[in-house]
Amino acid sequence: MAVLGFFSAVRAAPWLWRRAAAGLPGHCPGKGYTVGPAQVRTVQSPPTFGFLLDIDGVLVRGHRVIPAAVEAFRRLVNAQGQLRVPVVFVTNAGNILQRGKAQELSALLGFKVEPDQVILSHSPMKLFSQYHGKRMLVSGQGPLVENTRALGFENVVTVDELRMAFPVLDMVDLQRRPKTTPLPRSDFPAIEGVLLLGEPVRWETSLQLIMDVLLSNGNPGTGLATAPYPHLPVLASNMDLLWMAEARMPRFGHGTFLLCLETIYRKVTGNELRYEGLMGKPSILTYQYAEDLIRQQAERRGWAAPIQKLYAVGDNPMSDVYGANLFHQYLQMVKHDGAEELGADGLWKQRPSATQSCSSILVCTGVYSPKTPGSTEPAQGEEPPFHGHRDFSFSPKLMEASHIVNDVDEAVQLVFHKEGWAS
Numbered sequence: 001m002a003v004l005g006f007f008s009a010v011r012a013a014p015w016l017w018r019r020a021a022a023g024l025p026g027h028c029p030g031k032g033y034t035v036g037p038a039q040v041r042t043v044q045s046p047p048t049f050g051f052l053l054d055i056d057g058v059l060v061r062g063h064r065v066i067p068a069a070v071e072a073f074r075r076l077v078n079a080q081g082q083l084r085v086p087v088v089f090v091t092n093a094g095n096i097l098q099r100g101k102a103q104e105l106s107a108l109l110g111f112k113v114e115p116d117q118v119i120l121s122h123s124p125m126k127l128f129s130q131y132h133g134k135r136m137l138v139s140g141q142g143p144l145v146e147n148t149r150a151l152g153f154e155n156v157v158t159v160d161e162l163r164m165a166f167p168v169l170d171m172v173d174l175q176r177r178p179k180t181t182p183l184p185r186s187d188f189p190a191i192e193g194v195l196l197l198g199e200p201v202r203w204e205t206s207l208q209l210i211m212d213v214l215l216s217n218g219n220p221g222t223g224l225a226t227a228p229y230p231h232l233p234v235l236a237s238n239m240d241l242l243w244m245a246e247a248r249m250p251r252f253g254h255g256t257f258l259l260c261l262e263t264i265y266r267k268v269t270g271n272e273l274r275y276e277g278l279m280g281k282p283s284i285l286t287y288q289y290a291e292d293l294i295r296q297q298a299e300r301r302g303w304a305a306p307i308q309k310l311y312a313v314g315d316n317p318m319s320d321v322y323g324a325n326l327f328h329q330y331l332q333m334v335k336h337d338g339a340e341e342l343g344a345d346g347l348w349k350q351r352p353s354a355t356q357s358c359s360s361i362l363v364c365t366g367v368y369s370p371k372t373p374g375s376t377e378p379a380q381g382e383e384p385p386f387h388g389h390r391d392f393s394f395s396p397k398l399m400e401a402s403h404i405v406n407d408v409d410e411a412v413q414l415v416f417h418k419e420g421w422a423s
Contacts, residue, residue: 047303061244077111141201162220196257242256287312
């Protein structure tokens with residue numbers, strides 16, 4: 001099974017919804033929540049902590065900024081317009097350029113966000129260099145080719161390009177069916193792998209052509225009598241089943257598309273679809289990548305003190321809370337047992353890290369919002385469905401946020417208080 005961090009990929013079992021730790025209620029606390037006493041430093045020393053901030057549902061809803069996000073950055077940015085602590089934006093979005101997302105955030109937050117502060121769901125694909133030279137089919141939308149080239153992939157084919165090369169493969173839409181039968185092609189180079197960057201527009205076309213590539217071992221114009229297994233390598237990013245935009249109800253995410261593909265593949269072949277890599281929250285690989293960017297950011301600012309604590313703020317219990325807690329559990333294992341890190345190529349590698357903890361903070365402005373219709377909050381006594389990806393084991397403990405607050409501004413205030421900083 002593919003690399004998913006130090007927790008092995010196993011079939012997820014049904015789970016019980018768990019409340020946050022420390023006796024927090026099952027709804028967002030009111031304004032003016034109380035925290036324990038902390039001594040605020042009169043002279044601010046270099047930070048030893050940093051923030052991993054989710055975007056959708058935490059800072060924005062669709063194209064609208066959440067007012068609390070503007071207030072949060074008034075606390076995070078000093079009079080010179082610089083961040084007081086290292087901040088990385090970790091999103092499971094992927095159908096946009098890194099610099100485009102940075103520009104969008106800058107305009108919404110009134111603060112200059114650099115591209116290297118933004119981690120898209122597929123950003124860790126840069127680490128999978130063994131596939132960068134292979135001919136890869138890429139699925140998603142937006143600037144696909146530019147994104148894949150920025151990740152290091154040199155030879156990609158889009159689903160639309162494949163459809164144009166083999167028009168008889170796309171048969172669902174009657175308007176797009178060829179009026180005559182084209183001659184079979186023998187000059188189309190074989191595809192050597194599949195990249196799933198984000199949800200496509202025409203799901204039926206992408207599902208069909210990806211299946212064609214996997215079942216034909218990269219030669220969709222020919223086909224094979226028996227489907228090869230193991231199949232061609234597949235790299236995927238963004239496992240979110242749902243996400244929150246302007247609508248009152250959560251929207252389908254790329255995790256829903258992956259679920260469709262996995263189900264079709266298993267139904268057709270009798271085998272499980274396998275991934276060489278799964279990226280985006282809650283994958284440990286994404287948090288390792290974010291941790292490294294936090295460290296680099298601190299070094300560029302000349303902050304000598306190592307960053308020891310990370311605070312991950314998100315709105316999705318399955319991706320944000322689960323991922324942060326999974327990474328925290330991993331850090332504790334490294335700290336106490338001297339474990340090594342699992343690299344993108346599947347080899348155990350030693351990498352020194354000063355990070356000691358990763359705390360999860362759940363906000364109530366996005367997916368987790370029990371006071372609004374479409375909430376993921378179950379009725380008392382009911383067992384809700386498991387929204388996590390098939391390949392991640394589940395522990396109810398990982399769903400317990402360290403803190404639940406109303407919004408990202410309260411999250412920043414909470415962290416500053418815990419760290420003895422004036423807000």
